[in-house]
Structure formats: structure tokens, C-alpha cells
Amino acid sequence: MGRVLVVDDEPMICRLLKREFEKLGHNVDEAGDLTQAKELAAQIPFEVIYLDVQLPDGNGIMEIPAFLNSLGSPEVIIMTGFGDPDGAELAVKNGVWDYIEKPPNLERLKLALSRALEYRKQKSQAKQPVVLHRGGIIGNSPATRELLDQVALAANTDGSVLITGETGTGKELTAQAIHKNSRRKDNPFVVVDCASLPETLSEGILFGHEKGAFTGADRQRPGLVKQAHTGTLFLDEIGELPPSLQKNLLRVLEERRFRPLGGDSEVQSNFRLVAATNRDLDAMCDQDLFRPDLLYRLKALSITIKPLRKRRQDIKPITLHHGQRLCDQYGLPTKGYSADFFEAMEAYDWPGNIRELVNTLEWTMARAQNEPLLFSMHLPVAVRAQLARQAFSRKKDAAQAPVGAFTPPSLKNVDLDQFPDLKQFRQAVMDQGELFYLNELLEKTGSDLNQCLRISGVARSQFYNKLKRHGLSLKSN
Incomplete structure (x- = not known):
């Protein structure tokens, strides 16, 4: 039978699903937060993970890729009491099997589990070893x-x-x-x-x-x-x-x-x-x-x-591949690379992506000529200057982080009989934080939609929905 992980900060939900799924013959583990869940997923090849969205240490939807790429490459089923179209769309785009709103219907949860396991079984039986010609696609991220x-x-x-x-x-x-x-x-x-x-x-x-x-x-x-x-x-x-x-x-x-x-x-x-x-x-x-x-x-x-900045693990193998190709092309001896060279390559954001990296590497090889070892000093001045700016900006941001720029809702004057539970308060903080973020983003970009989408990483339809929900709009430029 299947190996299942239930991730929810409500112990009652975890116990209920554990009991019901074990009746069906499955092995079930529980986790009350994302940290514990990721630790378990790194050790146990789960086949299905039931994942809550609002957890004490983060948003489950944001961690979907990490779970999908964990040890067992499991199917992920989202369970949430804070369902919304944006969240459902984002979850599906991230590769989840199903998106179920709370309070959960036990029969639907069981059906989703059986279908996910049957899908995995069928996919495993149908999957045949394929020799794929990568061409110039380098990396293993x-x-x-x-x-x-x-x-x-x-x-x-x-x-x-x-x-x-x-x-x-x-x-x-x-x-x-x-x-x-x-x-x-x-x-x-x-x-x-x-x-x-x-x-x-x-x-x-x-x-x-x-x-x-x-x-x-x-x-x-x-x-x-x-x-x-x-x-x-x-x-x-x-x-x-x-x-x-x-x-x-x-x-x-x-x-x-x-x-x-x-x-x-x-x-x-x-x-x-x-x-x-x-x-x-x-x-x-x-x-x-x-x-x-x-x-x-x-x-x-x-x-x-x-983009390359979102798969930095590929920077080193791409560099090694094209570095050797350039050495062969120009009749140069094979280069070695210092640790600080790769640190610089992996820290840079590469706005021009692989094309910029290859062009930078070609310039670097031309500069180094027959020198056997490449250092970060061999990189173009423009790249090193941008890295210095990035490092300075991070330190400055850390030192000058605005205190009180975003203040969570105060509970100081709230009577105990009206005191919200943790989930209600967390949702209020998230809503207020999202409103603060959108206001600042619109102001700093001059309401430039393309910049807003690029910086926020939110899909266009989701961005419009968020603006509408908070009563905001794009101003005319």
C-alpha cells in the first residue's frame, strides 16, 4: 500500500486522516509544520503528501516544488480552510494533484488518495527508459x-x-x-x-x-x-x-x-x-x-x-562545459577554477541568462590567456562592479531595515472573549502585509504592470485579483 504524509497544524485533522488511511492499509506519518515535514520528506520516500496551506512556519503552496522534488517525488494534495481562486491556480501550476477545501470531506480525501496512488502505479508501469539527447541543455537542477x-x-x-x-x-x-x-x-x-x-x-x-x-x-x-x-x-x-x-x-x-x-x-x-x-x-x-x-x-x-538566477545549481556545470569548449576552440590549456570564481559566478544574477554567461566566459578566457587558474578578478569589470553593488545593498538593507514600516494588527486592547485564534490572526497579518507590499510595489514602479509582475513573481491574472481584493488599481502612467 501507499506511504502517506499528512502535514497540518491541527492535531485533530492529522489524527483523523492517519486513522482513516491506516484502515485502508497505508503507512501514515504526521507533521505539524513545514520544517518537520521537509525533514521527513528528505528521509522517507512518500508517495502522497496531504499539505495544509497556512502553517506556523510558512505557506504550504510556496513549498510545493520542494516536496515534489523530495525523496519519493510524491503527489501533493492541498488541504486548506483559506481557499481562493488565486491559491488554487497557483497550486495547480506548481504541480499538485488536487486542491481540497476544509472542512475536509473524508470520502473525497480517500478518493483523491486512491486515484493518486493508481496514477503513480500506472505511470511507473508505463514508464520506459528513454535515452534523451540533451543537445546543448546543460545542468541537473x-x-x-x-x-x-x-x-x-x-x-x-x-x-x-x-x-x-x-x-x-x-x-x-x-x-x-x-x-x-x-x-x-x-x-x-x-x-x-x-x-x-x-x-x-x-x-x-x-x-x-x-x-x-x-x-x-x-x-x-x-x-x-x-x-x-x-x-x-x-x-x-x-x-x-x-x-x-x-x-x-x-x-x-x-x-x-x-x-x-x-x-x-x-x-x-x-x-x-x-x-x-x-x-x-x-x-x-x-x-x-x-x-x-x-x-x-x-x-x-x-x-x-x-531564468538562470532561479536555477543557480546549473551555473557551475554550464561554466565547466562552455569553459572547456572555449579552451578547445582557442587552443588554450584546460583551465582550473578557484573557489572565489564560482562563488562570484553563482552570486551574479545573470539578467542575460546563459547567453550572457557564455559571452562573459569567452571574455574571461581571452583575458586570462595561458594562465592556468581563473579567479573572480578575471571577470569583466561590469560583472564585478554589479556584485559589489549587490553585496553593499544587502548589507545596507539589513542595517537600515525599516522598523515599524509594516505593523501587524495590535491585540493589546482586545478582550479575551473576542481574542482571535492563531489562524485568524495569521490570516489578518498576511492580508495586511500583502496590502502593504502591493502599495509599496505600485509606488516604486510607478504602477508599471510589467515591472510589478517581474518583481512580485505573481501571474498577471493573480496580480489583478489581488489588486481587486484590496481595492487597488493600476494608475495611468
Whole structure:
């Protein structure tokens, strides 16, 4: 039977679920807070974790990734008395199996457990060893392992894939990995840089043209869509695709046929589409800059690549891989790396992500030449200056942390008969803290939505919901 962990600060809930699940033959452990739960999950390969949201030492939803990546890679089922649409959406996006509101219905909890265990059993039986060609995807952090799982999933289908991520995160490498692991691997991989498509010529570039279709068309030329026949068409930076082409592309995706410029008949192309962007296409749809029907077609499967600053474990293996490649390329002896070099590399935020790291490493190699060991002093001045600024800012923030800038609700004058329980008080503090945070964020960013989303790490729809709940709004800039 299954190995289950119940995480809840209400002993009665823990005892109830332990008793009921043990009746079904499962082994059940309990934890009253996140610290204890993470300690247990690091030692025991749990299959299912029932997780409360509001716990004494933190928010359970924020720890979902840690539990999913723990020893047993368990399924997580959220239980909460503070249910809200934002929390449910965030939990599902983080990979939970189910989201159940308290007071819990025992039958639903049992059903969720049996289904989660059956799912794991089926997944385990169906899972076969797969040799995945990583291409240039380097690293073994949880985020990179998840990315590789998504690459394997995408490679087994012919559906459209939308890859999102900041500039320099490796979107084209991911698209190539999908292609190289698919049944189309021996056929063309055709790249279209939508950002550099001249609007007046873009239709001809994509769909081709017949001889004489326009001035200078002295011969028939197949377009990139036709060149991708039997292979993969990769539309890089699809958010930059001219609006005039979006409608035409939608029809091609639906029918896999198109008419070249000056042509009398339609041409077919059996291609698989992978698109990538660093823009928020949902927001562009809201602003009538991108067609919603095209977006729905693009994201049959969506893959989001995390920025390098959110997977710092990958910085060292990426550095070692490209460091050796650059040494080989320039005929330099293999370099050693000092501890302070890696400390600096892992401390820097890499706003340009992997692309910036590789360019920085190339500059560093050129500076060091035949010196056998790299130190942080070999790094570009701009990187070292930013690291110094970061270190100074942290010390300054710690020394000048505002006292009383956010004051929790006072209980000094509250009578005992009206004294709130701990959960009520904790929720009041969280609500007040969230309001304080949003007010400060809006003021410091000048109500710039993109900055607010980037800094807060909150999804656009969730951010709007939070503003609405607190009676706030984005001011006109």
C-alpha cells in the first residue's frame, strides 16, 4: 500500500486522516509544520503528501516544488480552510494533484488518495527508459530535470509547442532538443526569426513565391514553411510576428496548406510547429496585439524555461562545459577554477541568462590567456562592479531595515472573549502585509504592470485579483 504524509497544524485533522488511511492499509506519518515535514520528506520516500496551506512556519503552496522534488517525488494534495481562486491556480501550476477545501470531506480525501496512488502505479508501469539527447541543455537542477521531462513529452507528440522564457535562457536549444528526440529528427529543422522579418517581404519569405510574382522575382522560390516539410518549423520570437501574418499563419496551422505569392494553387506542408517568445502573449491578446485564436493553436503544450538566477545549481556545470569548449576552440590549456570564481559566478544574477554567461566566459578566457587558474578578478569589470553593488545593498538593507514600516494588527486592547485564534490572526497579518507590499510595489514602479509582475513573481491574472481584493488599481502612467 501507499506511504502517506499528512502535514497540518491541527492535531485533530492529522489524527483523523492517519486513522482513516491506516484502515485502508497505508503507512501514515504526521507533521505539524513545514520544517518537520521537509525533514521527513528528505528521509522517507512518500508517495502522497496531504499539505495544509497556512502553517506556523510558512505557506504550504510556496513549498510545493520542494516536496515534489523530495525523496519519493510524491503527489501533493492541498488541504486548506483559506481557499481562493488565486491559491488554487497557483497550486495547480506548481504541480499538485488536487486542491481540497476544509472542512475536509473524508470520502473525497480517500478518493483523491486512491486515484493518486493508481496514477503513480500506472505511470511507473508505463514508464520506459528513454535515452534523451540533451543537445546543448546543460545542468541537473530540479528545474532542468523538469525541462528535460517536458522535452521528452513534447518529442513524443506532433502537437504545437510554445516555449516561453527570458532572453538568453535557451529557447532555441530546447526547440532543437524536441526536434532531435522526435520521429522527425532526420528531417529539416527550419528557423524563422520573426523579429527580423521585414513586413513587406514576410509573406514571400514564409510561403514562397512564383516566378514573376513581383518585381525582381526572376525565379520560383519555396518559402520556409515548405522547406520545413516533414520536419520542424521553429518560429523564434513569435510575439514579434506582424499582425498581417498572424491570420495567414493560423490558417496554415489549421490546414497545413497555403498559397505562394503569385501561385494558382495551394501547396501542402507536413511540418511540426514549435514557437518561442520572451513576451507575455496573454497580455498582448488583451491589448489586441496578438490573436487569441492563434495563441490557442500555439500552446497545445507550453514549456516555460526558468531564468538562470532561479536555477543557480546549473551555473557551475554550464561554466565547466562552455569553459572547456572555449579552451578547445582557442587552443588554450584546460583551465582550473578557484573557489572565489564560482562563488562570484553563482552570486551574479545573470539578467542575460546563459547567453550572457557564455559571452562573459569567452571574455574571461581571452583575458586570462595561458594562465592556468581563473579567479573572480578575471571577470569583466561590469560583472564585478554589479556584485559589489549587490553585496553593499544587502548589507545596507539589513542595517537600515525599516522598523515599524509594516505593523501587524495590535491585540493589546482586545478582550479575551473576542481574542482571535492563531489562524485568524495569521490570516489578518498576511492580508495586511500583502496590502502593504502591493502599495509599496505600485509606488516604486510607478504602477508599471510589467515591472510589478517581474518583481512580485505573481501571474498577471493573480496580480489583478489581488489588486481587486484590496481595492487597488493600476494608475495611468
